[in-house]
Amino acid sequence: MKFKELMSFPANEAGKIDxxxxxxxxxxxxxxxxxxxxxDHGRNExxxxxxxxxxxxxxxWELVNLTFNExxxxxxxxxxQRWVDACYIKSRQVSTDLNxxxxxxxxxxxxxxxxxxxxxRSPIFLELDCKLHLVEGHSRLGCLKGLVxxxxxxxxxxxxxxxxxxx
Numbered sequence: 001m002k003f004k005e006l007m008s009f010p011a012n013e014a015g016k017i018d019x020x021x022x023x024x025x026x027x028x029x030x031x032x033x034x035x036x037x038x039x040d041h042g043r044n045e046x047x048x049x050x051x052x053x054x055x056x057x058x059x060x061w062e063l064v065n066l067t068f069n070e071x072x073x074x075x076x077x078x079x080x081q082r083w084v085d086a087c088y089i090k091s092r093q094v095s096t097d098l099n100x101x102x103x104x105x106x107x108x109x110x111x112x113x114x115x116x117x118x119x120x121r122s123p124i125f126l127e128l129d130c131k132l133h134l135v136e137g138h139s140r141l142g143c144l145k146g147l148v149x150x151x152x153x154x155x156x157x158x159x160x161x162x163x164x165x166x167x
Contacts (some may be wrong), residue, residue, distance in 0.1 A: 001025065004052040006042030017042045030061050033162050036136045037124050050077050051135075054126075060167045063122060065158040068148050071141070074125060074132040087142025088149070095150035103143055113143065117153045122160045132163075 009025075010018045022034045022042075029038075038056070041047040076084055093102050100114040112120040123137020134141055147153045 001055065001057045002052065003042070003054045003056055004048060006038055006056075007048070009042065011043055015043045016040060026056065028061075029056075029059070030063070030162065032122065033061050033124060033164075036121070036162075041136065046077070046079055049079075055166075058167050059126075059164040061162055061164050063160055064163050065160055067158055068144060068153070068155045071125075071132070071159060071161065072145060072148075074134045074141070075128075076134050076138070076141075080134075080138045083138045084142040084145070087139045088146040091143040091146030092150050094147065095152055105139075113147065117147070117157060118159045119144070122162050124162045125164070127163060127165045137161075 006017060009021050012018070017039045019031075019034060019039055022029075022038050023031070026034060026038070091103055094100055100110050103110050103113055109120055112118070119137070119140040121137075121140075123140050124135040125137075126133045126135055144153065144159065148155050
């Protein structure tokens, strides 16, 4: 099944695809990936611009640990680069003001960054042509980049990501 076929799946008023339909059609895909990638973005025009022809039945998903250095070299769709950069700039200010709330997310997210030095939900990546590509989690990556650049999180610390390889 191609990513573009998700457009035919039932969705709610906000455009989120029905999770039960996704589970039925993609039973070997982790629920977290179904929610973050297909449910939230299966009807998103920018995602269709990138992934319309991606055969999502041929993706093997795995939760892996990678260091910042491995993650930070991932490619990013050009339309989302500004968002990553904005989150990077905002999170760099945490070290100046010692105010983790500058990350600007929920209390749970802020607390997780402050005490665990990582995201509380693993972002989504694809391995394309032996290169890492960020699919979902642009704010999280920008935040991590800013916190590492300011020395608040060591660059050799590992972070869990969902990684899909084409089989």
